[in-house]
Amino acid sequence: RMDGDDTCEPSRLEKQLAFLENNPAVSIVGTYLDYIDEQGKVIDERFPFPPPHEAIKEGFRRRNSMAHATTVIRKDKLLAAGGYRTDLSVAQDIELWLRCLSKGLIFANIPEVLYHYRQHGVQNTKTKRKLMYEFSNRAYRDYGKLIWGDNAPDIEFGAPLHRRAVRKLRRLLLKK
Numbered sequence: 001r002m003d004g005d006d007t008c009e010p011s012r013l014e015k016q017l018a019f020l021e022n023n024p025a026v027s028i029v030g031t032y033l034d035y036i037d038e039q040g041k042v043i044d045e046r047f048p049f050p051p052p053h054e055a056i057k058e059g060f061r062r063r064n065s066m067a068h069a070t071t072v073i074r075k076d077k078l079l080a081a082g083g084y085r086t087d088l089s090v091a092q093d094i095e096l097w098l099r100c101l102s103k104g105l106i107f108a109n110i111p112e113v114l115y116h117y118r119q120h121g122v123q124n125t126k127t128k129r130k131l132m133y134e135f136s137n138r139a140y141r142d143y144g145k146l147i148w149g150d151n152a153p154d155i156e157f158g159a160p161l162h163r164r165a166v167r168k169l170r171r172l173l174l175k176k
Helices: 012-022 053-060 076-081 092-102 129-151 161-175
Strands: 026-036 042-047 108-118
Touching: 012 026, 012 108, 026 076, 026 092, 026 129, 053 108, 092 129
Parallel strands: 026 108
Antiparallel strands: 026 042
16 A cells, blocks of 8 residues: 555565565564655655564564555455454554464564655545544454453553653652
């Protein structure tokens, strides 16, 4: 699901296909990305995502560990996981990734910038932030325990800083 205004390296799909062919257990493979402006000039260097599955899974405890637009997914695995939810106007990626993790799918990231993400002022991440937080929080509630059991993260994206601090303090105290 590459956005029409983004670009990628000509070798991107070839490298991702080769990766999947050489790693049959992997269902979803992404890449690093960088950010470009409206003219295509790099404005922010490489954004690394954790490469191996366990680091990706652990990374999801705090944030999205896959750049949605960089991913290539095995079609049979995507369909078996239920595909994309069409009732979500935003945050389809985080919901899909958490659902796939809950079903045991294996993720990987190629540690190379193969995708160039264009930034501008009308992106959903800027214009629909509150709705994205709501859907993301729901996905963590729906799948967190299935992925991490009783050690599921207690995340509340978009919460005021003081509420997040209280939640973190409560988690730390409960661990002791």
